[in-house]
Amino acid sequence: MNKNRLEAFSDGVLAIIITIMVLELQIPEGDRFSDLKPLVFKFLSYIFSFLYVGIYWNNHHQLFQAVKHVNGKVLWANLHLLFWLSILPFATSWMGENNFTKNPVAFYGFVLLMCALAFNILQKFCLDIEGKDSVIAKALESTLKEKLSAGIYISGIVLSFYYPIIAVVFYYTAALLWIIPDLRIEKTLK
16 A cells, blocks of 8 residues: 555644644733743643654654555554544643643653554554565664653653652653654665
């Protein structure tokens, strides 16, 4: 199967996710900068989640540069990833609305963990269809960043029940690992 529809659909869903997140930011009633103070946690949540959606979009794009064809498993794995990413606006809003308290922060971390696992499943199915000697197989030999990220998310979830702000720092430490696009595929394609 051709991969173009999968890429176009994914791009559309990710654009909608970002739009939903920004619509959750309510405009304050006043015109002073001090009127923005109650929105600090919501805005920080939005920035962090926008960053995460951007990271997934970027790495999704990189992945499908190396994939030539897709099959039903890849389509379902992609939908699985999009499902978890589509929960991100809710988790973002809940966390921001409650000023980074423990349960919303734990749920946010859980959603991030599930997004990471879903992306890993998508990569695995792409590897299966492309084969062991493919560009993608060579590019994804090392999974250190993936394992490190999952460990950070799990640690953050546990920490969120005791120190939610530190858990949020953990989640964004994981984002910093991925802020530079995953260049393994790009380097292998060259």
